[in-house]
Amino acid sequence: MAQHGVAQIWRRIRAIYNIEGNTCKTCDTYYFPPRPVCPTCRRKGVLEDHKFKGLGKIHTFAVVRQAPDDFKRQIPYVIAQVELDEGARVTAQIVNIDPEEVEIGMRVRACFRKITQAGTAGVIVYGYKFEPVLKVTGHSYP
Amino acid sequence: MSNRVAIIGVGLSKFGELWEQSIVDITLEAAMVAIFDSGVRGADIEAVCIGNMSAGRFTGQEHLGALAVDAGGLGGVPAYSVEAACASGGAAVRQAYMAIRSGEHDVMMVLGTEKMSDVNQTEAMNTISVASDWEWEGMFGATFPALYAFIARRHMKEYGTTEEQLSLPTVKNHANAAHNPYAQFQRPVPLKVVMGSGMLADPIRVLHSSPVTDGAAGLIMCSEEKAKEYTDTPVYIESSTQASDTLALHDRRDICTMDAVVKSSKEALEKAKVEIKDIDVFELHDSFTIGEITLTEDVGIAKKGEGGQTLSDGLTEIGGKFPVNTSGGLKARGHPIGATGVAQIVELALQLREQGGGRQVDGAERGLAVNIGGTGATSIVHILGR
Numbered sequence: 001m002a003q004h005g006v007a008q009i010w011r012r013i014r015a016i017y018n019i020e021g022n023t024c025k026t027c028d029t030y031y032f033p034p035r036p037v038c039p040t041c042r043r044k045g046v047l048e049d050h051k052f053k054g055l056g057k058i059h060t061f062a063v064v065r066q067a068p069d070d071f072k073r074q075i076p077y078v079i080a081q082v083e084l085d086e087g088a089r090v091t092a093q094i095v096n097i098d099p100e101e102v103e104i105g106m107r108v109r110a111c112f113r114k115i116t117q118a119g120t121a122g123v124i125v126y127g128y129k130f131e132p133v134l135k136v137t138g139h140s141y142p
Numbered sequence: 143m144s145n146r147v148a149i150i151g152v153g154l155s156k157f158g159e160l161w162e163q164s165i166v167d168i169t170l171e172a173a174m175v176a177i178f179d180s181g182v183r184g185a186d187i188e189a190v191c192i193g194n195m196s197a198g199r200f201t202g203q204e205h206l207g208a209l210a211v212d213a214g215g216l217g218g219v220p221a222y223s224v225e226a227a228c229a230s231g232g233a234a235v236r237q238a239y240m241a242i243r244s245g246e247h248d249v250m251m252v253l254g255t256e257k258m259s260d261v262n263q264t265e266a267m268n269t270i271s272v273a274s275d276w277e278w279e280g281m282f283g284a285t286f287p288a289l290y291a292f293i294a295r296r297h298m299k300e301y302g303t304t305e306e307q308l309s310l311p312t313v314k315n316h317a318n319a320a321h322n323p324y325a326q327f328q329r330p331v332p333l334k335v336v337m338g339s340g341m342l343a344d345p346i347r348v349l350h351s352s353p354v355t356d357g358a359a360g361l362i363m364c365s366e367e368k369a370k371e372y373t374d375t376p377v378y379i380e381s382s383t384q385a386s387d388t389l390a391l392h393d394r395r396d397i398c399t400m401d402a403v404v405k406s407s408k409e410a411l412e413k414a415k416v417e418i419k420d421i422d423v424f425e426l427h428d429s430f431t432i433g434e435i436t437l438t439e440d441v442g443i444a445k446k447g448e449g450g451q452t453l454s455d456g457l458t459e460i461g462g463k464f465p466v467n468t469s470g471g472l473k474a475r476g477h478p479i480g481a482t483g484v485a486q487i488v489e490l491a492l493q494l495r496e497q498g499g500g501r502q503v504d505g506a507e508r509g510l511a512v513n514i515g516g517t518g519a520t521s522i523v524h525i526l527g528r
Binding site for chain 1: 264268277282283341392397
């Protein structure tokens with residue numbers, strides 16, 4: 001299927017591997033994924049690349065119990081909207097935690113994981129998931 | 143020239159898992175019923191517009207415009223399909239509304255169709271997912287139920303909406319569909335069964351979700367002047383509006399409010415010169431029950447956050463002040479994606495013609511339909527009057 005084409009993944013690698021988006025210098029807004037045009041400023045917008053710190057908190061989440069084949073092995077898994085500290089929200093899985101313990105507002109940090117694989121012989125997609133922050137890193141729960 | 147566009151014929155195919163019928167069969171069925179209902183001859187139809195989301199993926203066939211006029215023997219009239227995910231049907235109605243108002247066409251046929259049961263569950267789920275932002279939501283494992291679960295969980299957290307309230311649209315809509323001979327599910331379902339049904343993506347359960355459905359719907363539309371040649375009881379499209387929002391749910395200002403719905407429904411009421419209290423019957427896009435809850439808020443039936451309580455109070459039942467989804471809605475009538483927006487208009491037309499049978503809203507004079515695409519990235523609103 002088209003959405004699992006190698007080129008389609010490859011050209012997004014900087015964003016998917018490093019959470020690289022952009023920021024509009026005119027209105028000081030951060031975007032992830034990177035936007036081709038600032039929707040607020042349009043032609044007055046000045047977009048610059050921005051590598052997100054990968055820290056944020058859970059805005060909302062779901063525990064997925066029925067999924068297409070590419071995700072069946074992972075069921076049940078937690079998918080969430082993470083509100084990054086810079087302001088943008090991103091949809092990603094939450095790992096390294098029991099689904100029952102996930103809460104809205106929980107602090108999380110990005111980690112690098114295998115996202116999915118297209119069938120048995122298709123391209124393997126790597127990228128960001130999020131996990132609870134550890135106290136040893138200095139990013140404790142609020 | 144008149145501002146209104148008339149609906150002079152309506153038709154539906156059966157909705158359900160129709161193993162015996164192809165996409166051509168169901169589309170033609172709805173078209174024929176609409177033509178016979180209207181009294182127009184095939185030769186009177188000047189153009190055909192079809193709402194369809196993804197026949198290419200669901201059946202392997204695109205180019206439905208030419209397919210339909212060919213199969214229906216309508217000759218060489220212009221025909222095309224339009225796509226706006228789950229709002230494709232509403233988009234088709236709106237295209238015909240604009241074409242007729244512009245004066246380009248006098249009589250048009252609008253169809254909506256989707257044949258979903260020809261593919262397996264994974265292909266169906268993946269195809270539905272492309273209505274969201276596939277590269278940044280679906281590819282990371284956010285299924286469609288999960289995206290609506292995002293809305294539901296946030297709504298529960300911010301406004302105290304309960305799991306019971308999340309289940310009430312299903313109970314209401316199934317009860318309504320018991321009186322709709324075209325509906326996929328014509329059986330009432332008790333609250334306890336809804337609340338105990340299998341989990342798709344917490345807190346969204348199977349019975350909070352619209353089903354996989356095959357089905358088609360059709361309308362014959364024409365100018366107000368022309369309508370008098372065919373019928374003494376036309377219903378009219380008083381206003382048609384459309385708005386867009388960010389494709390991805392995570393980019394929304396507030397995931398509990400569909401801004402596109404707020405904008406398009408407000409404009410529709412203004413253009414029709416009516417207020418929400420003047421509307422007698424509603425079809426609101428309940429692909430998931432939380433959708434019906436937030437839409438009652440976004441069109442102005444309930445204040446933000448009180449959609450669940452409005453259901454508990456019975457305000458949106460038939461007999462209540464604001465009856466919602468008398469047809470059974472997407473949940474119980476079924477949700478053949480491209481057909482849904484057209485089927486909503488068919489239901490409102492039947493209600494205004496007092497042909498609603500056991501689900502008739504007494505004295506219904508005005509109806510409002512909200513058809514949304516994706517998780518609210520497209521909203522199309524129609525107000526009908528008689």
